[in-house]
Amino acid sequence: MLIRKAKPAPTPSQAPTPVDDEVQKVASSRTQQVAKSETPGMVNRRLLRSFLYDQIDPLKAAAMSRDKLLAQIETQIRRICDEKRLQLSRNEEEQIATEVLDEMLGIGPIQPLLADESVNDILVNGAKLVFVERFGKLELTPITFLDEEHVFNTAQRIAAGVGRRIDEAHPMVDARLADGSRVNIITYPLALDGTTISIRKFMRRNLTLEALAARQAMSYEMVEVLERAMVAKLNIIVSGGTGAGKTTLLNALSQKIDDTDRIVTIEDAAELQMQQIHVVRLETRPVSAEGTGKVDQRDLVRNALRMRPDRIILGEVRGGESFDMLQAMNTGHDGSLCTVHANTPRDTILRLENMVMMAGMQLPLEAIRRQIASAVHMIVQVERQRDGMRRIVSITEVCGMENDVIQTQELFGFQLRSVDANGKLIGDFVASGQRPQFYSAHAHLFGGA
Structure with a gap:
């Protein structure tokens, strides 16, 4: 049975702390505010849940299967309704039982x-x-x-x-x-x-570049260019806003990495789904309640350089780790990938400049730009557009420096033509006609194409 034993009297060591007292004051205030707007049915549901939680022994519940636990909860609900004379329909009882089960085994x-x-x-x-x-x-x-x-x-x-x-x-x-x-x-x-x-x-679905093209997130010509960029081990930055699909695209690009490469991934929250067998996954650690133990992305990038990686994949660049990432890209770790929050490829370059300055290296702007121009080969801009579709709106190649300015050329872009009756954007993925510079440098990989 689920019924818990009576609670023992609290010991002095369990006395509430000042923070606990403050929490209880705020909780009481919130409860009083909500109670004013409750209907009789809502009151009954709240009382039933309160009685039910008082009866349930969490240790016994944890040892039960989901189906058996649900049956026990339903039994307890009917007993409490009879004893307390709570007027609830059978559907309401079943709904509460499911809600309580979700709260015990899930997130409510x-x-x-x-x-x-x-x-x-x-x-x-x-x-x-x-x-x-x-x-x-x-x-x-x-x-x-x-x-x-x-x-x-x-x-x-x-x-x-x-x-x-x-x-x-x-x-x-x-x-x-x-x-x-x-x-x-x-x-x-x-x-x-x-x-x-x-x-x-x-x-859980791990989309390929071809699957993204089938969903009209890009054209098949763009797929070919991105495949060749991965084969040629170009350093690629995926740029876009929040929820634009940067991680999805990063996962799709990573599928083109050879199984023989040693890959080190660095993320705040592990989302990348590598398909290769030789993968080392690193995740940052936030500061503890005591204010110690923090490990940020910059610490992990520095450590990754000592792990003999062939490729480094950084989930998101947002600060001083950008300098270490550029250093890695410039020192033999070709084929590395990362994401950046930016609205255009040009904004991506400006953000990289600003983030390198955040690293506190006191480098002149020209030196920073030369680092970026040498390290970054391609910027892929992804956007969640107003019809809800996520599209690659630009593939831009970084072509080096000229007169202290980083030179780029757009290879593909999305051109809007119209909006249909349902609000869906109608447009085309248009090639600029420019031949990618890396085609010539890596012609041996593409059969001379």
Whole structure:
């Protein structure tokens, strides 16, 4: 049975801390505010959940199978409804049983969204607003939490599951769920309208360049150029905004890497899905609650250089690690890949310049530009456009320096022609007519083409 034993009286060592007292004050205030707007049915549901959680022994529940646990929860719900005379329909009882099960084994009301393959992002804005992104567009779901405390408890459970804590003293958490999905949590006092949970789902489908072309994210001519760029071991930067599909494209490019290459990947949250057998995956570590133990991307890039990599793949460049990455690209680690947040290929170069300056190396701007021009061979710009489609809007080759200016040439671009009745953008992937410079330098790899 699930019924837990009576709780022993608290010992002095379990006395609440000042932070705990403050949490309880805030929790009480939130509960009072929500209670004013509750209907009788909502009150019954909340009371039933409260009685049910008091009865459940988590240790016994953890040892049960999902089906047996669900049956036990349903039995307890019916018993509590009879004893407490709570008026709930059979459908409401079954719904509560499923919700409780999801909270015990998953992440509450939003657990079904994790299993929905069409959902890319889950965005919880307080108790009553849960949004998802499907096919590039945000939509409001009918899913809600009972109240702010329900959201906050779910957030605490997520944080505890990855060895972190979320409270007024630590109101922000970045973590990774067991399935690889990235989660960000921010709560009171920083989130004024309630605890906010943002989940970027780990997508299990690993698309190829050809599959992306079939989805009209690029043309097959662009696929050929990118394949040749990977064979020639060009250093490629994938550039784009948040949610544009940079990681998806990086995964697709990585499939063209030879199995004989030793690959080292560096990420804040592991998302890359390498298909090769010789892969070393590194992940940063955030600062601990005690303020120690932080390992950032720059530390990992430096360490990766001592690991005899053939290629380094950096999930996202955002700071001083850009200098170390450029150094690696310039010292024999050709074929390396990384992503950058930028809106155009030219913006990507400017961002790299600024990030190298952040490294504190005190280099003159001309020297920084020469480093970039020598290290970076190609910039692939990906964009989530207003119809929700993710497209490669530019493939740009870096052609060196001239008069202190980094020279580039666009090989392909997306040209918009019209918008159809459903709001879908109609356009073409147009070749500039420029022959890629790397074709000549690596003609032996392409049969002289």
